[in-house]
Amino acid sequence: MRNLISSKENTWCIGCGNFGIFAAVRKCIKTLHEEGTPLADIVMTSGIGCHGKIFDYLDISGIYGLHGRALATAQGVKLANPKLNVITFGGDGDSLGEGLEHTLFAAKRNMDITLILHNNGNYGLTTGQASPLSDFGYKGLSTPFGNVEKPFNAISLLLEAGASFVARGYSAKIDHLAGILHQAIRHKGFSFVEVLQPCVSYNNTYQLYNEHTAFLDALPSDIEHARALAKDHEKQYLGIFHNETRAVYHELIAPAIPAMDVSARKRYLTEYQ
Amino acid sequence: MRNLISSKENTWCIGCGNFGIFAAVRKCIKTLHEEGTPLADIVMTSGIGCHGKIFDYLDISGIYGLHGRALATAQGVKLANPKLNVITFGGDGDSLGEGLEHTLFAAKRNMDITLILHNNGNYGLTTGQASPLSDFGYKGLSTPFGNVEKPFNAISLLLEAGASFVARGYSAKIDHLAGILHQAIRHKGFSFVEVLQPCVSYNNTYQLYNEHTAFLDALPSDIEHARALAKDHEKQYLGIFHNETRAVYHELIAPAIPAMDVSARKRYLTEYQ
Amino acid sequence: MAQKIFTVLVGGKAGEGIKKAAQVIAHLAIIHNNHVFQTDDYQSLIKGGHNFSVVSMSPSRMYNTYKQANLVISFDSRSVDEHKGDLLEGGLHFCDEADVRDDTMIPLPLAKLVKTHYPEAGNMSLASIAIFCAVMGISEEFLKDTIAREFKRNQAENTSFALAVYQLVNQLDLQKVYELKQEQSVASKFYTGNQLLALGAWAAGLDCYFSYPMTPASSILHYLALKRDQLGIKTVHAESELAAANMALGACFAGKRAAVGSSGGGFALMQEAFSMAGMVEAPLLCFLSSRPGPATGVSTYTAQEDLFFALNQGHGEFPRIVASPDSFERAFTLAIELMNLAWESQSPAILLTEKHLSESATNLRLDISKVDEYQLAQPDSVNYQRYQFTQSGISPLKFPGSDSATDDDVIKWNTNEHLESGFRTDKATNIKLMKEKRQRKSAAIDSLSRKYRRVEVYGKGSTKVFAYGSTALELREAQKYIDFELVVPVYLEPFPHDELAAYRGKEVIVVEHSLNPNFARFLKEKLEIKVKANILRYDGRHFDAGELVNAIREAIDA
Amino acid sequence: MAQKIFTVLVGGKAGEGIKKAAQVIAHLAIIHNNHVFQTDDYQSLIKGGHNFSVVSMSPSRMYNTYKQANLVISFDSRSVDEHKGDLLEGGLHFCDEADVRDDTMIPLPLAKLVKTHYPEAGNMSLASIAIFCAVMGISEEFLKDTIAREFKRNQAENTSFALAVYQLVNQLDLQKVYELKQEQSVASKFYTGNQLLALGAWAAGLDCYFSYPMTPASSILHYLALKRDQLGIKTVHAESELAAANMALGACFAGKRAAVGSSGGGFALMQEAFSMAGMVEAPLLCFLSSRPGPATGVSTYTAQEDLFFALNQGHGEFPRIVASPDSFERAFTLAIELMNLAWESQSPAILLTEKHLSESATNLRLDISKVDEYQLAQPDSVNYQRYQFTQSGISPLKFPGSDSATDDDVIKWNTNEHLESGFRTDKATNIKLMKEKRQRKSAAIDSLSRKYRRVEVYGKGSTKVFAYGSTALELREAQKYIDFELVVPVYLEPFPHDELAAYRGKEVIVVEHSLNPNFARFLKEKLEIKVKANILRYDGRHFDAGELVNAIREAIDA
Numbered sequence A, B: 001m002r003n004l005i006s007s008k009e010n011t012w013c014i015g016c017g018n019f020g021i022f023a024a025v026r027k028c029i030k031t032l033h034e035e036g037t038p039l040a041d042i043v044m045t046s047g048i049g050c051h052g053k054i055f056d057y058l059d060i061s062g063i064y065g066l067h068g069r070a071l072a073t074a075q076g077v078k079l080a081n082p083k084l085n086v087i088t089f090g091g092d093g094d095s096l097g098e099g100l101e102h103t104l105f106a107a108k109r110n111m112d113i114t115l116i117l118h119n120n121g122n123y124g125l126t127t128g129q130a131s132p133l134s135d136f137g138y139k140g141l142s143t144p145f146g147n148v149e150k151p152f153n154a155i156s157l158l159l160e161a162g163a164s165f166v167a168r169g170y171s172a173k174i175d176h177l178a179g180i181l182h183q184a185i186r187h188k189g190f191s192f193v194e195v196l197q198p199c200v201s202y203n204n205t206y207q208l209y210n211e212h213t214a215f216l217d218a219l220p221s222d223i224e225h226a227r228a229l230a231k232d233h234e235k236q237y238l239g240i241f242h243n244e245t246r247a248v249y250h251e252l253i254a255p256a257i258p259a260m261d262v263s264a265r266k267r268y269l270t271e272y273q
Numbered sequence C, D: 001m002a003q004k005i006f007t008v009l010v011g012g013k014a015g016e017g018i019k020k021a022a023q024v025i026a027h028l029a030i031i032h033n034n035h036v037f038q039t040d041d042y043q044s045l046i047k048g049g050h051n052f053s054v055v056s057m058s059p060s061r062m063y064n065t066y067k068q069a070n071l072v073i074s075f076d077s078r079s080v081d082e083h084k085g086d087l088l089e090g091g092l093h094f095c096d097e098a099d100v101r102d103d104t105m106i107p108l109p110l111a112k113l114v115k116t117h118y119p120e121a122g123n124m125s126l127a128s129i130a131i132f133c134a135v136m137g138i139s140e141e142f143l144k145d146t147i148a149r150e151f152k153r154n155q156a157e158n159t160s161f162a163l164a165v166y167q168l169v170n171q172l173d174l175q176k177v178y179e180l181k182q183e184q185s186v187a188s189k190f191y192t193g194n195q196l197l198a199l200g201a202w203a204a205g206l207d208c209y210f211s212y213p214m215t216p217a218s219s220i221l222h223y224l225a226l227k228r229d230q231l232g233i234k235t236v237h238a239e240s241e242l243a244a245a246n247m248a249l250g251a252c253f254a255g256k257r258a259a260v261g262s263s264g265g266g267f268a269l270m271q272e273a274f275s276m277a278g279m280v281e282a283p284l285l286c287f288l289s290s291r292p293g294p295a296t297g298v299s300t301y302t303a304q305e306d307l308f309f310a311l312n313q314g315h316g317e318f319p320r321i322v323a324s325p326d327s328f329e330r331a332f333t334l335a336i337e338l339m340n341l342a343w344e345s346q347s348p349a350i351l352l353t354e355k356h357l358s359e360s361a362t363n364l365r366l367d368i369s370k371v372d373e374y375q376l377a378q379p380d381s382v383n384y385q386r387y388q389f390t391q392s393g394i395s396p397l398k399f400p401g402s403d404s405a406t407d408d409d410v411i412k413w414n415t416n417e418h419l420e421s422g423f424r425t426d427k428a429t430n431i432k433l434m435k436e437k438r439q440r441k442s443a444a445i446d447s448l449s450r451k452y453r454r455v456e457v458y459g460k461g462s463t464k465v466f467a468y469g470s471t472a473l474e475l476r477e478a479q480k481y482i483d484f485e486l487v488v489p490v491y492l493e494p495f496p497h498d499e500l501a502a503y504r505g506k507e508v509i510v511v512e513h514s515l516n517p518n519f520a521r522f523l524k525e526k527l528e529i530k531v532k533a534n535i536l537r538y539d540g541r542h543f544d545a546g547e548l549v550n551a552i553r554e555a556i557d558a
């Protein structure tokens, strides 16, 4: 198998958490491939932002979508060809700001795709403005006197919306992250993985995360427990918060008959009238 | 005070829950007025849908906005003139579908406005299609074989997003609803009132609500408790689920100096350069 | 010369089944070998208000309904007032006895009969079917069967009520003004414009339809959703138009034919995605069915205000296709053509239409011969490059997960400016080359589209009248009374310069549903026509044939 | 004839302070009484890649930078390779000793010096300021003060590093090619285009600015956010462009002047709100700063692809204003004009510009005399009707919560078609009347806009060149070398027919930044000009004066 790294020059800042995500994704895809998933059946969509650049670096098929819309695009891909494994790379501005609606509806529908959220707590690519996950008080170019909004909690928001698989990883814990991604992609239904991703240029959270992350011991007993852990004030827990099996959208809306070729359509119409 | 009913012909279906909301709103505005709020300081925005028609019937100033955007428009009104009491009337399609993002961000920001959600569990005006709050299995023109999505829970979704006042009323309990609306509008911060609103044409829930609603005894002890009550499988609780005081957006972003008139601006620019 | 035409107008409150009754009347006319046209005038409300449906029928093809009716049936006093002026000489106006204003109305005890025949809420609108049958001399038996077939609930009550009305009218001994039963058999399927658009797109391979309801486009979604298991089609009622359009682009990437539909407001929300279609070169088919704007506008009426909006969708420069069906037949074939053109040229296409076509209905036979077989070349796998430079600008398509795609294929669609490989670029030379590649498709689209009828000319005459979209239908109805040459560009972009060369610089009349003479301005730019007169209607209502005849005569005489 | 011009090009990686260094150099030039122009060429990345900033200076007004530089300073080997061809004869190219390719470069031990002078990461870009000072003969003292004033962190290290570089360059004993110190004093404030737009809007009363960041419009938001407490302004970084635009409409309703800004993609998302502005008659001011499209396109470069997109924003028909600033001075005054026109006519206005103006910078003095006092008539309270019919189509405005509003006022803005009262309607006659009322504002806008300079003509000559937006700046720089008459419609809608009457039917050259000659097409339609030549650039880069001179000469000789 090829090493999944394209020949494109990588322009992430040195030390950016995106490198860890990139490594974990490659590792996970390798595992999937070893388990028998053809590379041809894995596709990605990505939003616009530093996170989206993974599109250029990861050597698999996909769509470099519009800012905020990659998850809508991904849903179209999946519905059109359910055999594909569809992975979306989103930013916190991208997927919880501009594209929040698509994220919550994909969860509600239990679309069988995976959203990997590069949570760097800011809009990296557009020079560090506050994002929906920026802390209260965060100073960026659009909030020079400090962000006045409290951040969403991505995990509990997605739990609330109905995501059937919800997890959190940390870009610096590549193996752990790769494992989570693997389960997320294998999960039948909507899987959401928040990745804590330090942004060395605008929101360097390495120290914070190194000190304040901890692995979950086990799957929380229920959603309430999961939510409480997601909102813990001391620790940012890493691991799987929720994993349930629920019917998936593309199967629920599937017609009783398969798609017809054009001659069959002609026949149908001729008879129909 | 005038009776707040415009001369426009009312075109809601006879028996529609919107009449109850309309009555409760008028009652509440009367109370506000008696308490000293000038009618001139109350403005509304509304979305597009049966709910939005309240704009034509309620004789106060406002904007009949775009479908899904009335709450964004309302935020602009409030920021421009914080002295105004701003009330938004939204539909479940409007405010939790097309405009979901604005709803969650208004809550996150703690914008000091009130959203009244006419929850009739469908898109009434466009002939009864499934909405984000329609039940699984709901049959409408866009889901003739049954809705395959699980509905959002409006109360717990808004709690999650950070609304500082969250309540539920029922259009058939006009006095109770008027009381809640009064507290919601008086609340400093973002207030969300879900109103259970039977739609006699497409989703007649009178019997269901008459049997399955119950008043909350007291404010739930905390958000977890509130959420549990909101998600109760047996009962649809009516009352206030959450009520907290938090700094409001328009005050947090307010400049240190008041707006200048043009001559002051000229002076500033002359000195500046 | 106009053949005998008979028009029925049924008016009443929303929610009373007016439209359904009119459809049944249309159906009865069709079974008796009439051509029919049906229009609905309704407001944005569910119950109450004032709705009316009109059916015009004749032994020859119908292109519109008439406001002036031979038979008016009013179910409430508002209808009586609204439509008492709409009665043709010698026509009949039936209404409830309580609503009679003067002796031009024929009173019937409708409210009483409903009360007598139904224990609970009754179906008043059946009376219009009964009246129609009685007036036309259709047998009691036939009426009974029709009611039984078309209305499944309360069958016994329906029948007894309808027969009671029928008998009352029969006793009136009215003079027959129209012979319903015609010799020549006619195409008997009855379609709305939206159904034809849906079927056309489906005939051309539609696999997924993504939409958010918006009048007058919603019924495309409704129709396809309902036919899921017959057509094998997927429909998604998305969370918003933005979602719908971006989903459709994903479906294209996966190799499936997809479409979206909305009206102006929803389409405004799809502009970024439309621009994306231009950039990623996605064959996105869009139905844009117009209503009066701006903003929410007037949701249930017709307009052609969105011409320039449609032609200039999306930021940035990229080739696109815009065409507008001038007939119900074309609604079906144009949907096929645009789907195929979109895929052949990998460009977005807009099928621009109006409420008047979307929601009106007529009888016709689908031209199945227009359904093209299509095949996409499957490029081989060695170094597949999504945006490979070619002379035509069209690069070979390959789809992830398709049979021809292997693990070595990396298929990259990119909203950023990109290299042949699909990777992003911001290098000056690369930007230039890729922009030029896309631009070359304009010529390709033009030549591909020539296999279709891009311009239609109806009738003859020294007077030349230009129109597009369903305005052409209105004019063809007018052609029954006055001679002129009706010239209709079906394709607006690419503009069919060659087919229209003969009209360059000519003096013409332009008819359109907008306040500004937009289409005329467009023709001036493209063809340097001289506008003798603009005939404009912008109140949301369609033109009546008589009105057009007068306006055209006036223009000629001016 | 061109006066002496000196150009400095500083190249290196993103995140190294290239742009800041160039700004300081520009500042030094200004203090020495030079006019300057500064441009930044950067990619969509935060650190690494290749950026370069250019400052061109001269004793007379500068309208652009030059790619060919007298002084090139390269901070990495990529820069050396990219820019070794950009050196003018007799120019100097400084780089790190490790990156020297041939003897056209002057090696400096930059990397080594950084290591010696900074314990941790150093600020290499200061070297360019030091080199500039040394080459220009600016004193050591002056350099020290400058560095201390402009860079607050690591002051000691900065100074010692900069001085070390300075001394090394001083020892080279270079020949002076440009006399920095000029006699004539110049306007000394240094502004980017976006700052001028922001200040113009503010001068005209801007109270709230709503935006979602998008290059190249983002810095309007950043600038205003930062100046909150000096200007008394509110800024909102909204959740999306849709939110921003709908918020701004709310602010207008509340009687406050508001604006939004974005680039093409974000603007595509504001179309529905733009159409709403047309319907509710909201004075919405929009900044649209273009970059190459379609879709995400090329985020950090310049383009004029959005002309028709801007002119045809929004579904439905309604009057609007579109104008494009042709200079930095006009960026300020046009923002004032459009804000006032929008409010006077209660119509949406688009200020269309490009990255080249938005993000480039020059020195100038604001023309405060262009700041108009404005006053809104306060209609009295009896039966206030928001959409009262008037001859001009403009209805009196009244604001909820304002001093003049009483409890009896019901002020209704409506996205549905409406009556004078603002209540919804779908009646044919009412629709027609209200559409006509809105339409009448077109004439009002036209006459209101006549108080401004709607067309600008620069230079003289038998050759006539048309351009709009910042392309006019590029052409004015070219006018230093070749004579032609440059005609610039500042207003595009309403189109200044009268001012341009003299050019009707004339043969002209049209210069623009797009692949299709869109502006030429627009002028053909409006003025029936004959296009002698289209000069098009569509690779995201601005035109260089020399390139334009050649292209125009070629066009003339053709």
Ligand SMILES: Cc1ncc(C[n+]2csc(CCOP(=O)(O)OP(=O)(O)O)c2C)c(N)n1
Residues within 6 Å of the ligand: A047, A048, A049, A050, A051, A052, A066, A067, A090, A091, A092, A093, A094, A095, A118, A120, A122, A123, A124, A125, A126, A131, D212, D213, D214, D215, D241, D265, D266, D269, D296
């Ligand atoms: C419609 C639209 N609006 C704005 C932008 C500009 N834009 C590009 S990336 C971005 C934000 C990126 O933030 P995030 O999604 O968190 O990604 P990150 O760079 O942090 O990975 C913005 C606002 C755009 N490309 N499209």
Ligand SMILES: Cc1ncc(C[n+]2csc(CCOP(=O)(O)OP(=O)(O)O)c2C)c(N)n1
Residues within 6 Å of the ligand: B047, B048, B049, B050, B051, B052, B066, B067, B090, B091, B092, B093, B094, B095, B118, B120, B122, B123, B124, B125, B126, B131, C212, C213, C214, C215, C241, C265, C266, C269, C296
């Ligand atoms: C952008 C846009 N999309 C679609 C519509 C059509 N539309 C009008 S109302 C409505 C749904 C109404 O549902 P809801 O918000 O629940 O209101 P209800 O009628 O149930 O009160 C839709 C889809 C529109 N007006 N604008």
Ligand code: SF4
Residues within 6 Å of the ligand: A011, A012, A013, A015, A016, A017, A018, A050, A051, A120, A124, A125, A198, A199, A200, A201, A202, D046, D047
């Ligand atoms: S700006 Fe932040 S997120 Fe973007 S590449 Fe640099 S470190 Fe990574």
Ligand code: SF4
Residues within 6 Å of the ligand: B011, B012, B013, B015, B016, B017, B018, B050, B051, B120, B124, B125, B198, B199, B200, B201, B202, C046, C047
């Ligand atoms: S359709 Fe439903 S929501 Fe709308 S007016 Fe009728 S009953 Fe009320």
Ligand SMILES: [Mg+2]
Residues within 6 Å of the ligand: A049, A091, A092, A093, A118, A119, A120, A121, A122, A123, A124, A131
């Ligand atoms: Mg981010």
Ligand SMILES: [Mg+2]
Residues within 6 Å of the ligand: B049, B091, B092, B093, B118, B119, B120, B121, B122, B123, B124, B131
């Ligand atoms: Mg609803």
